[in-house]
Amino acid sequence: MTASIVIDNIGELTTHDPELGAGIGSRMRDAAVVVEGERIAWVGASAAAPAADTRVDAAGRALLPGWVDSHTHLVFAGDRTAEFEARMAGEAYAAGGINVTVEATRAASDAELEANLTRLVAEARRGGTTTLETKTGYGLTTPDEVRAAHIAGRHADAVTFLGAHVVPAGSDPDAYLDLVTGPMLDEIAPFVSAVDVFCEEGAFDGEATARVLAAARAHGLSTRVHGNQLGHGPGVQLAVESGALSVDHVGFLDDADIAALAGSWRGEARGTVATVLPACDLSTRMPLAPARQLLGAGAVVAIASNANPGTSYTSSMAFCVATAVLQMGLSVEEAVHAATRGGAIALGMAEDGWYDPRGVAHPRIGVISPGARADLHLLDAPSVTHLAYRPGMPLTAAVWRAGGRVV
Numbered sequence: 001m002t003a004s005i006v007i008d009n010i011g012e013l014t015t016h017d018p019e020l021g022a023g024i025g026s027r028m029r030d031a032a033v034v035v036e037g038e039r040i041a042w043v044g045a046s047a048a049a050p051a052a053d054t055r056v057d058a059a060g061r062a063l064l065p066g067w068v069d070s071h072t073h074l075v076f077a078g079d080r081t082a083e084f085e086a087r088m089a090g091e092a093y094a095a096g097g098i099n100v101t102v103e104a105t106r107a108a109s110d111a112e113l114e115a116n117l118t119r120l121v122a123e124a125r126r127g128g129t130t131t132l133e134t135k136t137g138y139g140l141t142t143p144d145e146v147r148a149a150h151i152a153g154r155h156a157d158a159v160t161f162l163g164a165h166v167v168p169a170g171s172d173p174d175a176y177l178d179l180v181t182g183p184m185l186d187e188i189a190p191f192v193s194a195v196d197v198f199c200e201e202g203a204f205d206g207e208a209t210a211r212v213l214a215a216a217r218a219h220g221l222s223t224r225v226h227g228n229q230l231g232h233g234p235g236v237q238l239a240v241e242s243g244a245l246s247v248d249h250v251g252f253l254d255d256a257d258i259a260a261l262a263g264s265w266r267g268e269a270r271g272t273v274a275t276v277l278p279a280c281d282l283s284t285r286m287p288l289a290p291a292r293q294l295l296g297a298g299a300v301v302a303i304a305s306n307a308n309p310g311t312s313y314t315s316s317m318a319f320c321v322a323t324a325v326l327q328m329g330l331s332v333e334e335a336v337h338a339a340t341r342g343g344a345i346a347l348g349m350a351e352d353g354w355y356d357p358r359g360v361a362h363p364r365i366g367v368i369s370p371g372a373r374a375d376l377h378l379l380d381a382p383s384v385t386h387l388a389y390r391p392g393m394p395l396t397a398a399v400w401r402a403g404g405r406v407v
């Protein structure tokens, strides 16, 4: 028999389910949610809630989908405090800092990398994150990248190959590109679901990016691009042209980039999500990505933490949501949508039947709707508005992932 839970007396319920009359911008009051096994079985008025094996009284607090963090780099060792201090003293961020983490990561044992990853995933869970993508990209040799993918696959919901993060110190750029689009990709492909490339000055130019994306597609893998982070460039256009799931950072966009991202959702096929990374923009002292203009133009926007030791050493999605509201001009509803359902769309997990790295199929995530996976985040607050109204406060009261209480 599958165990059931009813969470009733919910003061404010964010579902993102248009069928429940609660898409972006509307919230249900006095609601209840019933969970059966790993799925949501029922959503409705608290007064009409059916009985279940266990009852949780939300006591008038707000319930929303668990955060979907669609962009992190958590397989690493070492620390970049000195680089951060230098940046706060006025030095600019440059892609080359990645090599500092590459050196520390290569020197770490499997157990050290896994312990660090486990610690960071637990930290994210405590903040309400129920789904997490993470990338390789601090190994940059075939064995080091494959080991990162294996370690990530034991703890993350999606693993992305980022061999094209930067040309490792001492390597010839052409030879490295041949490796990353050839033998390294061949070896890692069975253990990842997507390929990412850092298209930026100091990393990979447009031509190299196009080669990485084409090689990924030839292996049947999805693609993502780190694009337009430090300046204008071809990352967004290449991502859209190649049908990438997402292009992330998007700090420096011209009108054609915004039009391409919005236009990518107008045809039959799905488009490319614009993933903004507010904590990274702040930590690198870069302009905040134009999320308001992107939404205004009709683009699909996700918010992610970009947790990594160089540019964004936080997995706090609540902090990212608060920043998106306070500094990027999003409404609370838009920011919460971008950090939940937006992330699910960016990961290809917004529909039933997506597979995790262990080959297990799951129901859709990022929504609170009958049939969806029961990933739920109860706030110690009456409304999601408090995420921005009380920034920095620990508002996570309880978290369920696939129907199981994890916080």
Ligand SMILES: N=CN[C@@H](CCC(=O)O)C(=O)O
Binding pocket: 073, 097, 098, 101, 198, 226, 229, 280, 306, 308, 309, 310, 311, 312
């Ligand atoms: N932009 C590329 N990669 C990371 C930075 C990684 C690092 O500096 O260690 C990012 O998303 O910001």
Ligand SMILES: [Zn+2]
Binding pocket: 071, 072, 073, 226, 306, 308
């Ligand atoms: Zn990143």
